[in-house]
Amino acid sequence: MEQCIADFTAYLRNEKKSPENTVLSYSRDLKGFCRFMQEAGVSDAAKVNRTNVMAYVYELQKQKKAGATVSRNIASIRSFYQFLQKKGMVTENPAADIELPKVEKKAPEILSLEKVELLLEQPRGEEDKEVRDKAMLELLYATGIRVTELISLKVSDLNLPLEYIHCGSEAKSRIIPIGAQAKASLHKYMERVREHMISVPEEEALFVNCNGRPMTRQGFWKIIKSYARRAGIEEDITPHILRHSFAAHLIENGADLRSVQEMLGHSDISTTQIYTKLTNQKLKNVYAKTHPRA
Template sequence: MRTEIDNFISYLRGVKKKSENTVISYKRDLYKMAEYFEGMDIRNFSGAVGTNVNSYILYLERKGSAPSTISRNIASMKSFFHYLNQEGKIAREPTDLIKPPKVVKQLPGILSIEEVDLLLSQPSGKSLKDHRDKAMLELLYATGMRVSELINLKVNDVNMQLGYISCHENNGERAVPFGRAAKQALTKYIYNTRSSMVKDQSIDALFVNCSGKPMSRQGFWKLIKHYGEKAGISSDITPHTLRHSFAAHLVANGADLKAVQEMMGHSDISTTQIYANLTNNKIRDVYAKAHPRG
């Protein structure tokens, strides 16, 4: 069963050009499904029927999986069984009649401008690590890029003269501008710091760890958590928090939604619309608290 899953994963990478994060999620979801099916003595996907898939979804619910997690698992299974059907491996798709649970869209958590300033001021020392961390945090907030895009940046992706970064995701590319503060931190890191951290000069990754190897996703998560705690910010901070804050602050200050969509790399503007809704909710809260008849 895992051979079919591995073939599907290769198809996602080679043909569909899915991002590595998406591929990892699909593989994890489908391996767990295969393990459950094997426990039901189903040794081949051609023997799986809708009842088996429903049984697995109920199992996920009993485990306490969130509706968003179940919805993602259903999407993974639907895509996989559709692939098997197209390849002639199964006669019909057992997920045909399966409907994902309704997922309530949560408004993203964002930081205030004051909290962002506090967070970005934490790496203030003169060490190589401080210079690198400052550049990463400033660039993330200046561009709103995804953490996967940040850690996969190459030195040549930075156009310091024109002040923009080339982001690569899903075989696509977009140019995102950055401002004065990010340019200042990047200049110090690239021209004064990076060469001292990189031991192998053939490494073209923009951001490297203390061993001179490309920075990992997990490494950056630990970094931003550390500075959040150091700043005394009580809310949970992830790399995505700065991405959300970037978009929310732009929209709150009157930025055009279409421009924000392009900078964020959203394929659908309805995703970007969330930030406008967030701003509207804040306006309503202010009105309710301040208006004499609110």
């Protein structure tokens, strides 16, 4: 089974061009399932049946794993067996009809505009690192892209004269405009800093670390958290909170849902609608606090 999982993750990475965090998530889930099956005496993927998968689901629930985690594991196993079916290695998918547990959608955490601005003001120095950090933070909030998309950007994906970035793979890409402040920060980074930071002239990555290599997810997480501490922001700041804040602030200021959906890269508009609910709730709270007869 281990070799089958390795083949599947190679397929996701090389053929489907899935984001690296997606590949790692599938790999982690399937390795856990593989260990469980080996302990049960089943090492051949073709010998796994529906009862085995249900036993694993029960084990996850017994460990008090969150509903979202259980659902993701079932989806990972299902996708794995779809791959094996296509390869002719199995005839049936043992996870095909297993019902996903209902997952209560939590409202995304967002920052107020004041806190976003406070965070973006923190890299104010003229050192190469702070100029780069300022450009990254401004671009993240200006476009709402995911951190994986941010660190995957190439220089060729940035068009400063026309004020947009190209984001995503060839199979699924989108064009996102950038605002004046992000443009100014990026221009400063490109003109004054990047050439000093890259280790080789042919480096394609837009953002690099202090060693001149492409920025990593972990590296950027450390950057954003350090500036959050510097700003005195108590919330647990993550790159995704800036993405949520980008969407919520756009809708608060009158952006239409379809445009926000396109910029975020959501395939289903229902995913984007949660930001409308957030802004509606904010309006209700303001009304309740300020209307004399509320």
